[in-house]
Amino acid sequence: DVKVTQSSRYLVKRTGEKVFLECVQDMDHENMFWYRQDPGLGLRLIYFSYDVKMKEKGDIPEGYSVSREKKERFSLILESASTNQTSMYLCASRYQGASNQPQHFGDGTRLSIL
């Protein structure tokens, strides 16, 4: 089974802090994704990565950056956290070999910015 591990289940940070959310997958997947999930809005894509050192903006990249230095790890960075970034953050990975492959998700990080 695919295992996608997010480093924290719950995180509380202060406004203006630089925040790092880490995601690791164990299946050698090429593609990785960061979403945020808010009630009534479903999942919104922040950034995704085709492969190591490659990244593309999703629908809501403002205020975020990402890093993919190793294939198994995809980090989401909040450069200067703000209260409107309080949300559930979900990481996913996917095998690129066929375009119909599903995404596999971690358990999420619930981030609160005070």
Add this chain to the structure above:
Amino acid sequence: AQSVTQPDIHITVSEGASLELRCNYSYGATPYLFWYVQSPGQGLQLLLKYFSGDTLVQGIKGFEAEFKRSQSSFNLRKPSVHWSDAAEYFCAVGSMDSNYQLIWGAGTKLIIKP
């Protein structure tokens, strides 16, 4: 514009009763369709997927879904729900042309009455 609509924000069903969750999509290319389930405080788990072939697909936990191209729908069904099915359900659409990305519905929260 490409979109996925889950018309019901909440659905309440008695334990043992049948269930149908609706999903309609608007998509220019041949779609790949997914249903995911999210238990409270957890990530998303793949229930089933449709790519081609038989339009009735079977998934895990006793769920099935039927792809109806003429109605642009991919409704999820279960003949008899259990209390453990209480969760949020998400429909998602992708395609060969979607650059690995999925378009997500806003989700339907399933409540089970004892």
